[in-house]
Amino acid sequence: MPVLGPGEGPRLTALGSTYTTKAAGDVSAGAYWLVEEEFWADTTPLHTHTAAEEAFYVLSGEVTAWMDGAETLLxxxxxxxxxxxxxHALRRVSDDAVRMLTLVTPAGLEEFFAAVVREGEEALLADPDRLVELAASYGTEIVGEYPAG
Structure with a gap:
């Protein structure tokens, strides 16, 4: 059984968050991806995962979640x-980054963020159609911007 101390685990930064992986698909036999996420962007886009559940447990900071047509403060x-x-979409409302324990099941979404790093985030943000296409290839459909209140 692997044991990781605070701050330990593979780390990557992409699209407004830094992810410290505690257990990826290779360790969980594809069952889940568990990360400590530092969400420092203003918002995520409104998006959906076609083949995965996503769960967030807020450790510090405040974030609103847009889901089911309503915004909830977490x-x-x-x-x-x-x-x-x-x-769903997230919006950071605290001044500091929001720290969350994030669980995605089954695993696989971690490969999307690794692909963003490989292809270059700046290039993808400059070509939104390519970013949408890349996200879709990993089971994420970008629907639009964070909904305006």
Whole structure:
């Protein structure tokens, strides 16, 4: 059984978050990807995962989640489960990064973020159609911007 201390684990930064992987698909036999996420962007786009559930447990900071047509404030200790196929987005409301324990099941979404790093985030942001295409190839459909209140 692998043991990782605070801050340990493979790390990558992409699209407004830094992900410290605690268990990827290669360790969980594809069952899940578990990361400590530092979300420092203003928002994520509204998106859905076609073949995965995503869960967030807020460790520090404050974030709002847009899901099911409503915005909910999440503070430390809050838990959010996003069923597969559910459009959702996050917006950071605290000054500092939001730290969350993020679980995606089954594993695989970590490969999308690794692909963003490989292809170059700046190039992908300059070509939104390519970013949408890349996301779709990993089971994520980008629906639009974070909904305006």
């Amino acid at each position: 503070r430390p200790g809050a838990f959010l489960l996003v069923p597969r196929g559910t459009p």
